[in-house]
Amino acid sequence: MPFSKQLAARYDSVEDDHLSLRDFKLIANLIGDEVGIKLPPAKRLMIEGRLRKRVRALGLPGLDAYASYLFQRDGLDAERPHLINAVTTNKTDFFREPEHFDLLESRLVPDLLALRRGERQPLLKVWSAASSTGAEAYTLAMVLADLVAQRHDFRFAILGTDISTAVLEQGVRGVYPTELVAPVPPAKQQRYLMYARKPGARPEVRIVPELRRLVRFDRLNLMDQTYPFDRDVDVIFLRNVLIYFDKADQEKVILRLVSHLRVGGYLILGHSESMIGTAVTMRQVAPAVFQKT
Structure with a gap:
């Protein structure tokens, strides 16, 4: 034929x-x-x-x-x-909705550290609760690593979770097409990305091992009744996933996640998402940013 x-x-x-x-x-x-x-x-x-x-x-x-x-x-x-x-939909980008990362750096981290003045080198725990391939988790790691280099007064650990085992595997590898990291600021690209000496037909980069060691990935179904993770998390990112759930499930997921936040911790949603109509009572500090009181 x-x-x-x-x-x-x-x-x-x-x-x-x-x-x-x-x-x-x-x-x-x-x-x-x-x-x-x-x-x-x-x-x-x-x-x-x-x-x-x-x-x-x-x-x-x-x-x-x-x-x-x-x-x-x-x-x-x-x-x-x-x-x-x-x-499952796994749309993700580095530095997506960048104002959240700006706020994390300029206000949220300083406020969190102020609440823990009595601790020496407190450990900030940040959770990317719908991490997809890891772009959000590694964006967080880049922002916090730069802050640590400036302040020298805290440590951090990042957890990335997702329902899809395929995207979690990519997160663990930390390898991405070069075009995907275009939103990463040049200075951070230089510090946190490794480029192949001989790029292939589709050039790729890899997150430096020093950063990969600070990010852990684990599988989690947000519909599970309980989550097997710490209950003193400082910041949880849950962006652009609630839009796929109905109202009842949105409220259950938010309530479960908030139970893992320490008092004073923050929940960050996507800009198209809202907690209006839920039983969750938190103080809104910025668009889509809520603090546990």
Whole structure:
């Protein structure tokens, strides 16, 4: 068959390969129940596109066979982490919504340290609660490392958590396409990024080991009833993830996270998110920034 006809045949086969409405609803309900993410019918084509990679990886003939494998042939236990990895959205950038990092440096850290004047070299604990590939966690590490170099009066540790094992693996490696680190200020690029001597077809950089050692990554489902982490965290970033949850789940997640903050600690949401309508009572100190009192 001529190459052009092969491409056309492949294109047609993809265009004709869809989840039935019933199977999409089963997958949407599963994801909603397990990780809290709501998948309305408008997301159907997007989910199909992502799941086709799993269809190919498993050697299945199409999406119908994939759904059958999940729900009729007891493949769900083995496939569950891959399914979650496939359907979760992992949009992230270094220095995304930069005003939050400016505020952390200029006001939040000084205020937190003022509350702990009696301690020698207090340890500030910062949690990136939807860390994706680690860009937010390493942004925090860069900002705090610069502050430590200026002040010499505190230490810090950063925890990054996510539901997706695939993005957590990238966070642990600390390797990113060069274009992704473009928002990192030049001075920080020089201090905290390593460039390959012979870049490949797609140049990459790696976070320096001194910074990687200060960031730990762990898997966490925000829908879990309890979180196995410290309850004296100073700052929690939970940005641009609540928009995927319904109101009831948003409130439960926020309440659980706030229970891990020390008094005086801060919760930082995305600018498009709000705690209006929840039972959480915190003092708002800046747009999308709340303090536990």
